[in-house]
Every structure is written in structure tokens, then in C-alpha cells.
Amino acid sequence: MNAFGAKLAVARAVGAASRVSGRGGGTTLPGRLLLRMEPGALGRLGARLDRGTTIVSATNGKTTTAGMIAAALRADGRQPVHNRAGSNMTWGVATALLEQDGSEGLFEVDEAWLAEVAEQLDPTLIVLGNLFRDQLDRYGELETLAESWAGTIAARVGRARFVLNADDPAIADLGRDAAGERRDGVVFFGVEDNSQALPELQHAFDAKHCRRCGNPYAYERAFVGHLGHYACPSCGARRPQPDVAATEIELRGMKGSSVTVRTPRGRLRLELPVPGLYNVYNALAAVATALELGVSAERIEKALVEMRAAFGRVETVDVAGTALSILLIKNPAGANEVLRTLKLEGGDAGLDLWIALNDKTADGRDVSWVWDADFELLANRVRRVVCAGARAPEMAVRLKYAGWPTAAIEVEPNIDRSLELALRDASGRLFALPTYTALLELRKLLAKRGLAKEFWR
Numbered sequence: 001m002n003a004f005g006a007k008l009a010v011a012r013a014v015g016a017a018s019r020v021s022g023r024g025g026g027t028t029l030p031g032r033l034l035l036r037m038e039p040g041a042l043g044r045l046g047a048r049l050d051r052g053t054t055i056v057s058a059t060n061g062k063t064t065t066a067g068m069i070a071a072a073l074r075a076d077g078r079q080p081v082h083n084r085a086g087s088n089m090t091w092g093v094a095t096a097l098l099e100q101d102g103s104e105g106l107f108e109v110d111e112a113w114l115a116e117v118a119e120q121l122d123p124t125l126i127v128l129g130n131l132f133r134d135q136l137d138r139y140g141e142l143e144t145l146a147e148s149w150a151g152t153i154a155a156r157v158g159r160a161r162f163v164l165n166a167d168d169p170a171i172a173d174l175g176r177d178a179a180g181e182r183r184d185g186v187v188f189f190g191v192e193d194n195s196q197a198l199p200e201l202q203h204a205f206d207a208k209h210c211r212r213c214g215n216p217y218a219y220e221r222a223f224v225g226h227l228g229h230y231a232c233p234s235c236g237a238r239r240p241q242p243d244v245a246a247t248e249i250e251l252r253g254m255k256g257s258s259v260t261v262r263t264p265r266g267r268l269r270l271e272l273p274v275p276g277l278y279n280v281y282n283a284l285a286a287v288a289t290a291l292e293l294g295v296s297a298e299r300i301e302k303a304l305v306e307m308r309a310a311f312g313r314v315e316t317v318d319v320a321g322t323a324l325s326i327l328l329i330k331n332p333a334g335a336n337e338v339l340r341t342l343k344l345e346g347g348d349a350g351l352d353l354w355i356a357l358n359d360k361t362a363d364g365r366d367v368s369w370v371w372d373a374d375f376e377l378l379a380n381r382v383r384r385v386v387c388a389g390a391r392a393p394e395m396a397v398r399l400k401y402a403g404w405p406t407a408a409i410e411v412e413p414n415i416d417r418s419l420e421l422a423l424r425d426a427s428g429r430l431f432a433l434p435t436y437t438a439l440l441e442l443r444k445l446l447a448k449r450g451l452a453k454e455f456w457r
Contacts, residue, residue, distance in 0.1 A: 004038060004041075004044065007034060007037045007038050007041070008034065008098060010033070010037070011030040011031070011033045011034035011037070011098055012030060012098060012099060014029055014030050014033050015029060015030035015095065015098070015099060018030075027083070027085045027086075027087040027092055027095055028087050028089075028091050028092055028095060029091075029095075030094075030095045030098055030099065031087075031090070031091030031092060031093070031094030031095035031096075031098065032091040032094075034091075034094050034095075034098060035090060035091055035094055040120075041094055041098075042090060042093060042094050042097070042117070042120040042121060043120040043121065043122075045094070045097035045098065046097060046105065046120065046121040046122070049081065049102070049103060049104055049105045050103055051103040051104035052104055052105070052123070052124030052125065053104065053105035053106075053107065053121050053122070053123040053124055053125075054069065054080075054104075054105065054106050054107070054123060054124070054125040054126075054127065054289065054293065055107055055108075055109050055114070055117060055118060055121065055123045055125070055126050055127065056069065056106070056107070056108045056109065056127040056129070056285075056289075057108070057109045057110070057111055057114045057126075057127070057128055057129070057149075058111070058128065058129030058130045058131075058285075059111060059129075059130055059131055059132040059133075059331065059333075059334075060129070060130055060132060060278060060330075060331070060333060060334045060337075061129050061130065061278060061279070061281065061282040061285075062088065062108040062109070062129060063086045063088075063108055063313060064274065064279060064282045064309070064313050065108070065127065065129055065282040065285045065286050065289075066082065066083075066084075066106060066107070066108040067084065067307065067308075067309075068282060068283060068285075068286030068303070068304055068307055069106055069127075069286045069289050069290055069293075070082050070084065070106055071303040071304065071306070071307040072286060072290035072293075072295045072299060072300045072303040072304070073104075073106065073290070073293065073295065074303070075295070075299040075300070075302055075303035076294070076295045076296070076299050078104065079102050080102055080104050080105060080106035081096055081097055081100040081101070081102040081104070081105045081106070081107075082096060082100070082105075082106045082107065083095070083096040083107050083108060084096075086108065088107070088108045088109050088110045088113070089109075089110050089113045090113060090116060090117060090120075093107050093109065093117055093121070105121065105123075107121070111131070111145050111149075112145065112148075114148070114149060114152055115148055115149075115151065115152045118152050118155075118156060119155075122159070122160075123156070123160050124160055124161065125160060125161050125162070125163065125289065125292060125293070126152075126153070126156065126160050126161075126162050126163070127162075127163040127164075127285055127288075127289050128149065128162070128163070128164050128165065128171050128174070129165055129168075129171075129281065129282070129285050130165055130168045130171065130224075130225075130227060130281070130333075131145055131146055131149075131168060131170045131171060131207070132225055132226075132331055132332070132333040132334070133331060133332065133333075133369070133372075142170065142207065143170075143211075146170045146174070146211065149171075149174055150174050153174050153175075157185070158185075160185075161185045161186070161187070161292060162175060162185060162186045162187070163186075163187045163189065163285060163288045163289050163292060164186060164187070164188055164189075165188070165189060165190065165227065165281065165285065166188035166189060166190035166239055166240045166241070166242040167190040167191060167223065167227040167228055167229070167239065167242075167281075168207065168226070168227050169207045169210070169211070169217060169226070169230050169237075169239070170207050170211060172188065172239060172240055173210075173211045173212065173237065175188060175240065176237070176240070187243045187244065187288050187291075187292060188240050188241070188242045188243050188244070188288075189242050189243065189244040189245065189281075189284040189285055189287070189288045190239070190242035190244075190245055190246075190284070191223050191227075191245065191246045191249070191277070191280065191281070191284070192242070192245045192246060192247050192262075193246055193247055193248055193249045194221060195249070196223055196249050196251070196277055197221035197222060197223055197228070198221075198222050198223065201219065201222050201226075207226040208226070210232040210234065210235060210237055211237075212232070212235050212237050213232060213234050213235040213237075215232055215233065215234035215235070217230040217231065217232055218230065218231055218232070218233050223277055224277055224278055224281065224333065224336075224337055225332075225333035225336070227281065243263070243264055243288065244261060244262070244263050244264075244284055244287055244288040244291070245261065245262045245284070246259050246260070246261055246280055246284055247260050247261070247262050248260035249277070249280055251275070251276070251277065251341075251344070252275070252344075253275060253341060253344035253345050254275050254314070254325060254341065254344075254345055255275065256271065256272045256273045256274055256275055257270075257272045257274075257275060257276070257277075257279070257280060258270070258271055258272070259272060259280055259283065261283075261284065261287055263287065263288075263291060263297065264291070265291060265297055266297060268287065268297050268300065268301055269301065270283055270287075270301060270304050270305070271304075271305050272304060272305075273305065273307065273309070274307075274309050274313070274314045275314055275341045276314075276337050276338070276340070276341040277337065277340075278334070278337040279314075283304060286300075286304070287300055287304075290303075313326075313327070313328055314326070314327055315452075317446055317451050317452050318451070319423055319430075319446075319449075319451060320423070322423050322426050322428065322429065322430055323428065323429045323430070324423070324429075324430050324432055324446075325429065325430070325431050325432065326432045326434070326439070326442065327341075327342075327431065327432070327433055328433075328434065328435075328436065328439055329355075329373075329433045329434070329435060330363065330364075330435055330436055331369055332369050332372035332373045332374075335369075335370075335373035335374075335375075335433075336373055336374050336377075338433060339373070339374060339375065339377045339378055340377065342378060342381070342431060343377050343378060343381060345431075349383060349427055350381055350382055350383030350384075351378065351381050351382050351383060351431060352383055352384050352385075352422065352425070352426040352427060352429065352430045352431065353382065353384070353385040353386070353422075353430070353431045353432075353433060354385070354386045354388060354418065354419060354422040354430060354431070354432045354433070354434075355385060355386070355387055355388065355395055355399075355432075355433045355434075356387075356388040356389035356392075356415060356418070356432070356433070356434040356435065356438035356439075356441075356442070357370065357387070357388075357389045357390070357391040357392060357394065357395040357435055357438070358389045358390045358391065358434075358435050358436075358437045358438045358441075359390055359391050360390070360437040362436050362437050363435045363436050363437050363438075367391050367394060370394070370395060370398045371398060375398060375399055375402035375404070376402045376403055378402075378404070379402055379403035379404055380403075382404055382405070382408055383408060383427065384408050384410070384422075384425060384426075385399065385404065385408055385409055385410070386410045386411075386412060386418050386419075386421050386422040387399070387409065387410065387411045387412070387418075388412055388413060388414070388415055388418035388419070388422075388434075388438070389413060389415065389434070389435065389438045390413060392411050392412065392413040392418075393411055393413075396409050396411045415438065415441045415442060415445065416445060419432075419442070419445065
């Protein structure tokens with residue numbers, strides 16, 4: 001065994017020990033150790049993927065989008081090397097490469113790590129879903145990430161193809177940089193069912209100004225946050241015509257949605273088991289990517305109907321007869337789409353909710369984003385809510401100012417006790433809205449009770 005092989009063996013053994021000990025899922029530690037021993041390991045392992053590598057990045061939805069793409073590839077008889085547990089920085093990608101065999105790679109990558117991972121893996125396809133304000137203490141303003149992504153795309157023109165969201169002006173503009181007027185090597189996706197447009201622009205509206213000239217965009221319509229149909233009255237930059245587009249959308253609340261998609265290879269009819277317009281966008285990205293990777297339309301349709309939601313992304317677990325539906329929230333735009341979906345639920349009885357707000361590093365220390373999320377949408381739809389997590393009192397204050405009845409709000413920071421409290425009086429279904437680290441705590445708790453698998457499984 002050569003020196004590199006010995007380092008791989010050590011890192012694998014550490015991952016196995018982590019899982020056996022119950023201290024973690026071994027999704028980050030093996031990769032961290034390997035990269036410390038061999039800084040160039042990511043590139044060396046990635047070079048073995050002779051069918052190429054696809055990278056997926058976005059503020060919201062990258063785990064679900066990558067999961068949808070993986071399902072389509074599996075339906076095509078392919079088994080990509082994939083960081084399916086959601087560890088999406090260099091060490092998570094390294095762990096997946098270390099512990100899985102395959103000839104092609106599919107990796108979701110954290111927004112701030114896109115440049116480094118792309119530099120080392122030399123991807124053949126890059127999928128960019130959206131850019132929203134998220135964890136300003138970690139990432140800075142949206143424009144900072146957009147400029148970083150612009151550099152990554154410029155460096156990969158002619159070496160990679162791109163699947164980009166036409167409805168996000170920050171991302172679509174990067175596509176114009178890459179493809180020019182002929183759009184070589186770029187596939188755009190977007191929504192063209194105008195019935196799904198918001199009645200007005202949301203407070204969580206980020207991409208206000210043209211990246212080229214700095215003047216405000218004029219929006220004809222918006223669908224999710226700043227995703228929509230736009231143009232710059234000053235320089236003429238406008239939304240590109242999407243190659244893959246949702247032309248008819250029927251949202252069915254938590255039951256999912258039905259979507260007609262126009263593609264260069266004909267129309268697809270998707271019956272999505274995951275709810276919300278945000279997941280329609282994820283599906284469009286997955287369809288465009290799978291087609292680029294040579295998967296047939298029929299297999300894509302079948303795969304998306306049968307896909308399982310990633311942990312915490314609209315997953316439902318039965319807890320002693322109560323359906324616990326888990327929907328991750330982590331920034332204003334994503335939270336708004338969850339609230340928009342829940343507005344279709346509850347009937348006359350009202351909703352029972354458990355909202356867990358943490359402020360650990362992976363959540364972002366600054367939780368002021370909850371004041372930009374439109375919790376007012378559910379003010380008249382709530383029967384009871386338990387606020388949990390390290391910042392439970394702040395969450396309760398936000399809900400009070402959103403008009404939620406104070407008699408319906410309870411505060412219990414402890415995750416375990418708060419969940420018991422919420423489940424005890426829930427009327428058949430409980431909606432759990434945790435931030436990222438609270439989601440991990442919840443998942444671990446459910447796994448200990450034998451109600452769910454550990455998140456890495």
C-alpha cells in the first residue's frame with residue numbers, strides 16, 4: 001500500500017469508528033482528517049470519476065435538488081458518488097469520495113465553498129439554483145456570493161456546462177457572462193405559470209438591482225422571493241427564456257404538486273410528492289440536469305414520483321399516532337415558502353406547530369432574519385405553537401408581533417421536553433419547523449426512539 005492509500009485507510013477507519021461509537025454519522029470527520037493529511041486528496045479522488053462530476057449549489061433546496069437528480073440517475077441504472085447526508089463543504093465531499101465507489105460524481109456544495117470545490121474537482125456540469133440572503137454573519141451580503149460565483153463560472157467556461165435558474169436575476173446574469181448571445185453550454189430553467197405569481201413582492205426580496213448597471217429591476221411578476229420575471233429598464237438586461245419551464249402548476253399543500261414541464265425533448269408531467277412552489281423549482285433544476293446527463297424523460301418522471309424527501313425536507317414521521325411533519329426553515333425566503341404551504345393546511349381546527357430556533361454556527365448566530373419572514377401569513381390559522389431551541393423566547397416575541405394569539409404560544413427551550421409538550425396536545429398532526437441544528441437534534445431524538453433512521457443512513 002502506498003502512502004496515499006494508507007491515509008485513505010486511516011480516514012475510513014476513523015469514519016467507521018465514529019458511527020460505531022454513536023458520536024456521529026462519520027459524514028465529516030473522515031474527510032476532515034484526510035484533507036489534513038493530504039490537502040490535495042479531493043482532486044486526486046475526483047480524478048477517478050471518469051464519467052464526470054456534477055456540482056449543485058443554492059441557498060435553498062440544494063439537498064432536495066441533488067436528491068432528485070440522484071433518483072433520476074438511479075432510475076437510469078447509475079449509482080453516483082453522492083454526499084446524500086448533506087455534508088456539503090470540502091470535507092463532506094471528501095468523505096463521500098472516500099467511502100463510495102462509482103464512475104460519476106454528484107455533490108451538493110455549500111454556497112461559500114463552490115469556488116474551492118469546483119477548482120479541485122473540475123466539474124463537467126454546474127447547477128445553480130438560487131441566491132438568497134442567508135447567515136449574513138457567515139456569508140456577507142448576497143452580492144458578495146454572486147461575485148464569487150461569477151469568478152467560478154468565468155474560470156470554467158469551455159470546461160463545464162451550466163444549468164441555471166432563469167428566474168433569479170443574479171444567477172441568470174452569470175449565465176449571460178458564460179454563454180453570450182448564443183447560450184452555448186448553458187441551460188436555463190424557470191416558471192411560466194403566471195397563476196402562481198405572488199400578489200405583491202415579499203419583504204424577503206433580495207435581488208433588487210441590476211448587476212450590470214446598478215439600477216433597480218422592474219418586475220412583471222414574482223413567484224418565490226425575488227425569483228420571477230424581470231427586466232432592467234436602464235440597460236435592457238432581462239430574464240432569459242427558459243429551456244426547461246413549468247407551464248402548468250397545481251399546488252396541493254402538503255400532498256405535493258402536479259406540474260407540466262416543457263423541455264427540448266417534449267413535455268413531462270410530474271407528480272411531485274413534496275409540496276410548495278420552491279420544490280417545483282428544485283424539480284425543474286433536477287429535470288434540466290438529468291436531461292443534460294442523458295436520462296430519458298420517462299425515467300425522470302418515474303424517479304421524481306417515487307423519490308423520498310431528504311431528512312427534514314417535508315419528511316413525515318409517525319409518533320404514537322401523531323403525524324409529525326418536519327419542514328426545515330433557515331432564512332426568510334425559505335421560511336416564507338413553508339408558511340405559504342401551511343396556509344393551505346389545517347382546516348377549521350387550526351394548525352399545531354413546533355418551531356425550534358437555534359443560533360449555533362451552522363444556523364447563523366444572527367437570528368434577526370425571523371423578522372423578515374412573513375409569519376403573519378398564519379396569524380389566523382394557528383391553534384397552538386410550542387417555541388423551542390436556544391432562542392425560543394425571541395421566536396415567541398416574533399410570533400406575538402405577527403399577530404399570533406398569545407394564549408396559543410408556549411415556550412420551552414429544551415428540544416426533548418418541548419417536543420413532548422407539543423405532541424401531547426396535538427390534534428392528529430404536528431408541523432415541526434426547526435432551524436438546521438435543531439433539525440439535527442430532532443432527528444437524533446427520533447432515531448433514539450426507533451422512529452427514524454439516523455440522518456446519514
